[in-house]
Amino acid sequence: MTFVKDKSSIKYFCLAGIILLCLYSSAVSELFVPIFDDIYYGNLVKLFTSLINAIVWGVEIILILFVCKKLKIELFENKNKKELTTIQVILLFVLAILPMLIVSACINWKVKIVYSLGVKVTSVGLACNAVEILSFAVRMVLMILFIVCTQKGCEKIFKTKWIIPYGAIFALLTFGIIDFFVLAMDLRAFYLIISFLYGIIYLVAEKKFGLTWLLCYLVYLL
Numbered sequence: 001m002t003f004v005k006d007k008s009s010i011k012y013f014c015l016a017g018i019i020l021l022c023l024y025s026s027a028v029s030e031l032f033v034p035i036f037d038d039i040y041y042g043n044l045v046k047l048f049t050s051l052i053n054a055i056v057w058g059v060e061i062i063l064i065l066f067v068c069k070k071l072k073i074e075l076f077e078n079k080n081k082k083e084l085t086t087i088q089v090i091l092l093f094v095l096a097i098l099p100m101l102i103v104s105a106c107i108n109w110k111v112k113i114v115y116s117l118g119v120k121v122t123s124v125g126l127a128c129n130a131v132e133i134l135s136f137a138v139r140m141v142l143m144i145l146f147i148v149c150t151q152k153g154c155e156k157i158f159k160t161k162w163i164i165p166y167g168a169i170f171a172l173l174t175f176g177i178i179d180f181f182v183l184a185m186d187l188r189a190f191y192l193i194i195s196f197l198y199g200i201i202y203l204v205a206e207k208k209f210g211l212t213w214l215l216c217y218l219v220y221l222l
Contacts, residue, residue, distance in 0.1 A: 029049040
């Protein structure tokens with residue numbers, strides 16, 4: 001491994017820090033909870049807070065992309081990137097299906113999205129859970145952007161012939177651990193490992209952002 005003094009890496013690490021903060025800007029929605037408590041007996045609090053979170057994350061993503069364009073920070077790989085090999089496609093399939101099967105086994109072989117939405121809930125509760133799950137699709141964009149920034153930042157200063165999953169390591173040590181202690185969700189220990197898996201999927205998918213987002217969201221969803 002060779003260390004290279006590449007100052008451009010600073011941009012990526014600074015951007016990664018900003019993205020990490022954006023991941024937890026959802027705390028802003030908590031300020032509106034007292035207002036939503038008076039609507040429909042407070043049963044729509046989760047729906048409104050999830051909607052606000054999605055909007056805030058969406059605005060942040062737009063601003064991040066705008067800043068990247070102005071500072072000429074390249075986040076996305078060239079469109080002419082080589083196609084995935086058969087081995088890569090098979091590996092991506094395994095990486096996506098295996099965690100789904102493990103989670104399903106842990107919840108008595110149920111489909112996770114059905115388990116999350118609930119089968120014995122009111123239409124209001126179902127709507128709230130659905131909006132919360134959909135809002136995570138926007139948050140996933142930020143999570144992948146964080147992995148992209150840390151991966152590219154490290155690759156600019158550490159030159160090696162080996163492919164090292166820097167983004168996966170940073171994901172595990174940052175939002176992976178934070179979510180483990182902060183967010184109230186089932187199977188937290190397993191999803192700590194999943195945060196590392198997101199970074200692996202990014203590399204196996206030849207750093208294709210859209211494909212990475214889709215597979216990672218399916219892993220979370222199913």
